[in-house]
Amino acid sequence: MADAFTFRALSIPYACLSLLLLVLALVVMLRRGNRATRAALVSIALLSLPWSAGMALGMCAIEADTVVFLARMYSGAVAFVGPALLFLFMALSGLLARQRWLLYATTLVALVCCLGTWFSDLIVIGAWQTPWGIWVARVGPAYLLLLAVIILPVVFGAILAERSMREQPSRAARLLIPWVAASVVLGGTDVAVHFGYGVYPFSVVPILAGLGFVLWHIQTRDFLQARGNGLDWPAAWELSLFVVMVPLVAIATWTASPRGLGGGPLLAVLLLVPLYGFMQTVLIIARRYLTQETPMGLEDEAMMALEEFAELVKEPEDEAEVGRLLAELLAEYGGLERAELYLLDEGGAWKRAMPGVPREVPVSSALTGWLRQQRQAVLERELFLRRLGRMRDHLVELFGELDADVLMPLVERGVMVAVVVGRTADSILGMDEHGLRLLREASRRAARALVYLSLFREAMERIELARELEVAAASRVTHEPGEQRNLYDLCEVIGYHHTNRQVGGHWWSSYELEDSRVVLVVGEVRGQGVPAALVSASVAGACETVLQVRGNAIEAVELLTLLDDAVRTVGAAQPYAMSCVVAVFDGRGVVLANAGYDAPLVCRRPAEGGREDQIVSLEAEGRPLGSPYAVAPVFHPQEIELAGNDIVLFYSGGFADLRCPEGEPYREQRLPQFLRRQARSSGGRVCRALIDDVSNHCVGPETVDEVRLSEDLTVVAVRLGSGRARRRRRSSAGGGDIVEPSAGAARLADAAPATQTTQALVAATISSATLPQQ
CATH class of the missing domain: 3.60.40.10 (PPM-type phosphatase domain)
Incomplete structure (x- = not known):
């Protein structure tokens, strides 16, 4: 196998690109943040890794057959990069729940292209050597279909994302989407090389630039909504399981093969199942007891503001005051530009607690009961990622009617007393974990304040009734x-x-x-x-x-x-x-x-x-x-x-x-x-x-x-x-x-x-x- 390759300096850019893709996948997996954004970036990195590594090995290959084999393997995987990029754009723009049918359709087309690449000669038909002495795969006309599966979803997703940002655009987000889209589109410059024209696939240059921009944006612009929270330790432990298991299984296979114990694969499988089950048990316990989120995880300034809010709402005048104080707290420290308090009516409707601007939203009892059982923030971005069944359509409609990104039910003593309806300041990034934790803690205190108001009014009504009865009798x-x-x-x-x-x-x-x-x-x-x-x-x-x-x-x-x-x-x-x-x-x-x-x-x-x-x-x-x-x-x-x-x-x-x-x-x-x-x-x-x-x-x-x-x-x-x-x-x-x-x-x-x-x-x-x- 080593005799089939020889080192060439022209493979270094693609080797660096492979390393950066691996770094991107590891960084995204180990950082806390939005699950949809993380899943999209990890998918893009891992699906692009076979292509970059295959291109680097192909440039070092000595024979054309090796290049053809590698090209067919990575072309099948790279067909899914288009749906993964579309997934990223839809997750950033908040269109994942509404336009998920588009993601399904592009994934199905990508699957057809992948199978066609692996089991036919319609896309990769051979290899040719460029004037610079490197072997490059030669493709047929069906290769244009593969490019369309990659490029068209990206262009369409960028258009949808740009339209969704017109109301409240973020400058960083507006720069990110055109830059990534331009990098992917410029990546199609190697088409000429694969058709037998040119000397080198220079698409690696814009792709490296785009990948570097994404890594810089993750570290400096909170692309994953991970500000102030560091690593996602459960994900790190999950990754460590595979790091520990790979050498153990390899050692077991190597020691068992000379002794004729089934060549080692059977023993490897037998060791893999109990070992993975044991490590998963340890992981569940660690997640349960070592990553409990408490108010102490908040920053000092936000914690002081939360304590001040709790003091102010101990004896509020009315629900409007609670809603106003809650909106001010979340606007300054929670990343919400608009937070409104909706009270639950006896008839099932939600009424906005804002004097002078009344609004009533009819909500079904089934949806209200489902929210009461959640007792945590419900994000519009995650509607598609959760198993909601028929409830998903009702939630999407409710989010659209309220023009909201997040709903937080206020539950006290098993009773849902109100709902916080929020709109994030950044329509692209949404709320981070820091803001969600603050929203949860502030909502608990607001729920207690609303229950206090209800009990206080009931007591005052009883006192007033007793006085009225005394006056009426006298x-x-x-x-x-x-x-x-x-x-x-x-x-x-x-x-x-x-x-x-x-x-x-x-x-x-x-x-x-x-x-x-x-x-x-x-x-x-x-x-x-x-x-x-x-x-x-x-x-x-x-x-x-x-x-x-x-x-x-x-x-x-x-x-x-x-x-x-x-x-x-x-x-x-x-x-x-x-x-x-x-x-x-x-x-x-x-x-x-x-x-x-x-x-x-x-x-x-x-x-x-x-x-x-x-x-x-x-x-x-x-x-x-x-x-x-x-x-x-x-x-x-x-x-x-x-x-x-x-x-x-x-x-x-x-x-x-x-x-x-x-x-x-x-x-x-x-x-x-x-x-x-x-x-x-x-x-x-x-x-x-x-x-x-x-x-x-x-x-x-x-x-x-x-x-x-x-x-x-x-x-x-x-x-x-x-x-x-x-x-x-x-x-x-x-x-x-x-x-x-x-x-x-x-x-x-x-x-x-x-x-x-x-x-x-x-x-x-x-x-x-x-x-x-x-």
Whole structure:
């Protein structure tokens, strides 16, 4: 065998290339990094090694038959270099999961070319000696197909990678791909030599340059995402197994051959199996106990930032704060330019925890359950490398919809509470092991913070519920949710209160004076909960005191002025605002005094000859009670004549915010239609029917008992002529129009203010109201 070769200096470049390819394979195998990138580079190096070594030996060959044999062997292996290079480009550009069919197709074509090279004379047909005295394989026309299998996948993969980098290109990555592609393309210059033209295959020069660039990029630009982590010790131990086993098997074979023990091969196989199994057992134990990743593997600066993050999220204000702090940490130390926190909804959707920029992504329960079981980062680059089955397509779609490179489930106490969605700063290299470890540790602390928020809110809700129950039990004037009906000689007053809480700031009261007039007061304190309930209860008590003291002498403006004093007294420490309306019904109509409350509506049957019911708005000016002004507000009364069976409707401000899912407002569209229908009804269920109509408009065909409206609603309807006894009204024929304030109204406007005795009683009534400190 040694007589078939002789040393020639022209083989040195290819021998150096073989050595560099071997170094590249060893460096990539021993360094930590992305598995897809490492697998592609190792495949390229090992598949190119037979070609470079075969070219070096062929230049040293003495006979042409030796060159033909070597050319056929390395040409079959080099056919797979094209798919391996395509694999590298797709791994770098993140297209491996989406375009894997292209990799399958090129690999199949390469297999056909490999078999054709080994078992036919279509590609390598002989050898010829160049003018420089070296033997080179002569190829046939089918050799062009082999070149196409190598070059076309590389060109196509470079185009795909360049397009994927247009959004966020990395300068180093943009230089790497054209350089490697140019080196491979220039490697085709030896085609002329193989067809019998030229003196030397100079393709080794650009290939050496490209290989040197790759090795330099691995060491300086973190091509394998191995920054700060050193060697991949499990891979080093794996390689050491073969280094130890090869001499052992060789020694066993050499010692067994002279003794006739099957020539040694059988003994070698018998030794290989148990030896390899024993070493693999040692390797598994070493991987399990000697390479445990802990937070101490982080750099000192990143570790300090992680500890600071843990302190900041111990008692966060809300989920948005946790997401913001997590995004800042990962952007500075984890290599993520965008990190968003998505919370899990009860319905299965993911909701972004970012105020002002809401987003909801529907995710199947199967996919959410799969992520919960992972408890580790899921990388888009590795979707194709893992055994995912049908789950792969759903994950690829989810990554595309979220425009993400990594998903990190946040699991605490076996419950998945949120997901971190990240986009890497370098779209080519992605996250390194350092960033993944930081993401994992930060996600654990973020999950604990979210669980703390959930438990804290649950505790606060229970405390608030207990306080509301105490206030509701102590405040007898607070109306219970539901319908309440008061029947007087003059009219019938029906009220309905719908709330989502035990207590609130809505209240209303009606009183019958000795002269048979009916006083109706409807108020609404801005806000909800215990403070609003205490204010409304105190003001309602003051209202009852005023009516008991003043009796028949009370007027609407006087009562509203006294209630303003009551609100200011209760809110001395912290101002409160209450919208309120006072209506005094007598035999002729109603006198209104309004303080920022929504204008009541009057629905009356048509006059003689009319067809449609009339809806009249009772507009009245006035600032809310307790408004922060130095000058006491002035309220102007309004007197309106009413006819028999007219309905006067008072409704709270929450009706203005009610809308259907399509955005159609209720008050402007549906409320007039409802009142026209109720004008001809008996009026026994006016308020309840209105709330049900609101529910039907905003939620669906369910009734109010079956849904929870977002707003607290109060509606009070007064129907004249339906009381215990009908009174003869002194209204003009036809009536029903809004009239200007009469002399009586002017008299009310000029009425004397409440006496000092009444004011003192009001102050005494509300002095016992103690509001909780905010």
